[in-house]
Amino acid sequence: DHRTLQAAVDYIASLGGGVVEIGPGEFLMRDSLHLRPQVKVRGQGEKTVLRKAKAASSRLELDGDFGEEQITVKDPTGFEVGDGVAIWDKNAGGFHTTVARITGRSGNTFSISLPLNADCMVEAGAQAATxxxxxxxxxxxxxxxxxxxxxxxxxxxxxxxxxxxxxxxxxxxxxxxxxxxxxxxxxxxxxxxxxxxxxxxxxxxxxxxxxxxxxxxxxxxxxxxxxxxxxxxxxxxxxxxxxxxxxxxxxxxxxxxxxxxxxxxxxxxxxxxxxxxxxxxxxxxxxxxxxxxxxxxxxxxxxxxxxxxxxxxxxxxxxxxxxxxxxxxxxxxxxxxxxxxxxxxxxxxxxxxxxxxxxxxxxxxxxxxxxxxxxxxxx
Missing domain, CATH: 2.160.20.10 (Single-stranded right-handed beta-helix, Pectin lyase-like)
Structure with a gap:
């Protein structure tokens, strides 16, 4: 899955750069393949498929504040540690949307890898989705x-x-x-x-x-x-x-x-x-x-x-x-x-x-x- 690909990209980056060759197969992506500096990622065309996994989504239970590094959702079903996640509300879309990785969990509260780019308010329909x-x-x-x-x-x-x-x-x-x-x-x-x-x-x-x-x-x-x-x-x-x-x-x-x-x-x-x-x-x-x-x-x-x-x-x-x-x-x-x-x-x-x-x-x-x-x- 995406973790195998990410490990390869990160390893080559740690050596100062190079080429990651991905062979034939379908890879289920629960998070982005995050590119790294001086790394070339090469597949085999239609034989190398990166497929986006089914998304989970939920309204937020609590406001997400600018700079906060956790979110609390109403329904945690389908949210897992390691997943990519986006957080926004009707006033915080576009570049103000936060895209991060879930790094930890306690009940229906999840820590994320980046601080929120903007306030995401419950009254403004704040939500999260993978x-x-x-x-x-x-x-x-x-x-x-x-x-x-x-x-x-x-x-x-x-x-x-x-x-x-x-x-x-x-x-x-x-x-x-x-x-x-x-x-x-x-x-x-x-x-x-x-x-x-x-x-x-x-x-x-x-x-x-x-x-x-x-x-x-x-x-x-x-x-x-x-x-x-x-x-x-x-x-x-x-x-x-x-x-x-x-x-x-x-x-x-x-x-x-x-x-x-x-x-x-x-x-x-x-x-x-x-x-x-x-x-x-x-x-x-x-x-x-x-x-x-x-x-x-x-x-x-x-x-x-x-x-x-x-x-x-x-x-x-x-x-x-x-x-x-x-x-x-x-x-x-x-x-x-x-x-x-x-x-x-x-x-x-x-x-x-x-x-x-x-x-x-x-x-x-x-x-x-x-x-x-x-x-x-x-x-």
Missing amino acids: IFPVISGYHLDGVRVENLTIEGNQRENGHMDGCRGGGIFLYRCPGAVIERCVVRDYNGDGISFQQSNDVEVRSCISERNASLGFHPGSGSQRPTVRDCLARNNGEDGLFLCWRVKHGLFENNTLEGNGRFGISIGHKDTDNLLRGNKVIRNGEDGIFFRNETLGMAGHRNRLENNLIENNGQKIPAAGIRVRGETQDLLFKGNVIRDTRPKGEQRQVVGIKLEEKVGTVVTDANQIDATTVIEDERKAN
Whole structure:
């Protein structure tokens, strides 16, 4: 199980780094595989499966106070020493969620390995659940994950926010590499990395996860996501979260996701999205979120992308730009709907809403009922 894998990773880390090879088999994960600095973890593709165990969950019996290192739950059934655990309330989600390990027990009170990130109050619905990233890394250099399959077991696990969770989750892990991994059926995001510069995600598949396929965010500078597939995820295929800058997103396929193929927004600037296939997503193919001038996704370039047959749920645009976004370049993109005339839902090629600034279009091939819908007053 996860303890065997963790022991191997910790041992190699104690030697100064190296490679942990995981052979064929299915490993039941009751806690994250916690990455360590300068350690590469390598599996054998679909033959090496890390499967999330069934989760236990309970409301808290007592308030969990900021900095406290224990929790008291109403129903301790299924909570065991050594399990990973998340604690939150309706006011303490996102980055304020605490993810730790259960280290001891007395009745229905459990000690945990980390102090609570925030007050988790009974009156605010405070709860705990044995949910966590299947692979997790915090504050690490030199980590690499290759050729692993993550099975998230969504049916038996509650949802986990992508600010602290995912099938694979990294926080402040500069230069990390994730290559040839498959993440499927996780109740949250497939692959999420936060505040992590120069991360490379290559040739990975993120499919049938409840939320986002790929989630670079929170000031992750210079990310590269290349040759990846995000398919049939509940929300967006690729979601650029806050302050993603100077990234390269190239030759990816974003297909059949529940909301947008690609979403760009809060201070996400100076990125290049090139050679991607954005097809059959639920709403708009590529979506620039509604942000004010200082916070919008400026100076992004979309080049040589195929944006096709989006709007599976509602009539949509191939590219939709909202807010006060400006200085965009759309060049050499093919934007079309190839479905029969009566079934076409990607009815607008490019939609520019009223507050959008400068957008340069060059050599795009657009086949839509409305080629460009420009709502700006001076267009």
